[in-house]
Amino acid sequence: MAPDQSLKRVGLLGYGRLVGDLLFKRLGGVPTNLPPPGARRRSPDLVVEVAHPQIIHDFGAQILSHADLLVGSPSALADRDTERRLLEASRRSGRSVFVARGALWGSEDITRLDASGGLQSLCITMATHPDGFRLEGPLSKAPREGPRTVLYEGPVRGLCPFAPRNSNTMAAAALAASSLGFDGVVGVLVSDLSLVDRHVIDVELRGPPGPSGQSFCVRTRRENPAEPGAVTGSATLTTFWGSLLACSRRSTPKPGVQLC
The missing domain is CATH 3.30.360.10 (Dihydrodipicolinate Reductase; domain 2)
Incomplete structure (x- = not known):
């Protein structure tokens, strides 16, 4: 996201033919696999999930120990245990759990x-x-x-x-x-x-x-x-990009769950 230095390093989880592909191209990303042992790892400030709610169930709390999290599958938070673990991890780390509003109007x-x-x-x-x-x-x-x-x-x-x-x-x-x-x-x-x-x-x-x-x-x-x-509808892609920009420009992390 070099064109705007106020933006953060972004990691993308999910590469679907619509949302993931659009975000990847707009971010100017380079596809990478896991680095070999001893190699320097990239450290994103914000991890964006656009894959499946199971990713949030399994790895959301772990991600928050390293970066802010933008949840593209908010249905994951319907699971009480997942919501609890995310909130606890957010409070411990001081990092934010952003949730994309997607197609929700108003x-x-x-x-x-x-x-x-x-x-x-x-x-x-x-x-x-x-x-x-x-x-x-x-x-x-x-x-x-x-x-x-x-x-x-x-x-x-x-x-x-x-x-x-x-x-x-x-x-x-x-x-x-x-x-x-x-x-x-x-x-x-x-x-x-x-x-x-x-x-x-x-x-x-x-x-x-x-x-x-x-x-x-x-x-x-x-x-x-x-x-x-x-x-996913086409207009939702633009909305999701707006959510990503909004949460990536917040300079001060705020623990807890926030619609973005």
């Missing part, structure tokens, strides 16, 4: 409303063509009934283990709305045969009833162009 507004006590419910619906899903466990065998099928509706924590690559936006929302968290934010996963070239994410949040009995309500819809069968 994350700052959700956080501000939540902090003010004005958030009562939050529901995230993600719909795409069935070829865009990478499902595991019982969801991988869920029947498709008609052109549009709701595969899951319930707490985000219950979805993440079975849709680790398709629930990251919902996981980011659970982190943005900390008072609701993974157990209070509702995720809805929809298989839609008509969505061959895009992902559609609907966000609905409500506040508590006011004096008139009416509740504050916001609904947003994000239609993200995507190649057929792709897990």
